[in-house]
Amino acid sequence: MPSASATSTVRAGSSPGRRGRPGYDQQSVLNIAVEVFNRHGYDATSMGILAENLGISKSAIYHHVPSKEDLLALALEQALGGLESVWDAPESQSGTAEHRLEFVVRSTVQVLTERLPFVTLLLRLRGNTETERAALERRRSFDRKVAELIAEARAEGTVRTDIDPRTVARLLFGTINSIVEWYRPGGALTSEKLADDVVAVLFDGLHTRS
Amino acid sequence: MPSASATSTVRAGSSPGRRGRPGYDQQSVLNIAVEVFNRHGYDATSMGILAENLGISKSAIYHHVPSKEDLLALALEQALGGLESVWDAPESQSGTAEHRLEFVVRSTVQVLTERLPFVTLLLRLRGNTETERAALERRRSFDRKVAELIAEARAEGTVRTDIDPRTVARLLFGTINSIVEWYRPGGALTSEKLADDVVAVLFDGLHTRS
């Protein structure tokens, strides 16, 4: 399973390899910015609100990043990079379609939880700017690959055929993506158990089995 | 099943009982406004953009509605009213928990498709204002009732017990709510077939059954 590099550092000072005093570096500004974007919504977050949350002035932000939109682009790159890395793992490329599909579902859940705030931001985009539209296109490309996998599993006979494959794909993404709306790391539910649960519900359903 | 009254009228002129010439009435302004809100996001939609989409001036909007936030409140009332009406039907109040849960899932899908743009707006709220927070609280109240139903079905032995009931509820809502992100009425997929598909996937899973 591809491992997304940790993005837990909040303030620059706590970064292992970093010298110098207080202040922020770009990554630590980004981490807080994404959190604030998710809390208020990207559009509703002004540079003023962001500055308050950072504890610095509006202008100081522009020392670290050229614009609000660049902040968004940086965040989306972290989300998309993580998702796309799912396809680098050999388990996503060989084996039965059923196995590859389950692997991709598990990996996607893993990326969602590891890069939770970044993927959350991605999943809430409306496509208002060119930056957003480009990110949405990369996301659609990811979705298309998963849809192909579903089609293969269907042809293989391991996925039910009484439902339109597009509907199957949509519901699968709905179930997985909705995780960002409620899952919080550090609780009783580990990301591994969550992946187990998602796979169980998606493939076997909520009913008790006879 | 509770039926949400139609909200398909776009321009006032096409309203059955309406007199007078062109122009808008409040409901027709609301219908277009909600569509634009969903396309750009509520915060990103200025009264200027809205006016363009309506084909009237900014100020003219204020003849129909006191503020942008009132427009939002009106829209949310349509969404929440529809969802809450699910509990008015006798089928949601008696019978096995399994039957009541399936009925509520079907009814919710029905409301989602009938009042699609309104529910879409509700599901994307971030809770920035008092209006939004009040709506989110009503939505949480709806969610809580469904969670209780899941707990009953679990006690009844019809829902699997190897997954935390809160996770079950979250995944169920995720699957259902994600419908607003892709379903469009008027296509090949009717809302009845969609409800069948959602019930089938949620309760029996994507796998072929032996």
Added chain:
DNA sequence: GTCTATATGTTGATAGAC
């Protein structure tokens, strides 16, 4: 029911000192 102003505040971003 719609319009042309316009009042009043907030936005993202820049200039230049420390």
Added chain:
DNA sequence: GTCTATCAACATATAGAC
């Protein structure tokens, strides 16, 4: 790396004519 001060653009909303 941060600040204060400032800008033009754009926001929501109002006043009053047609």
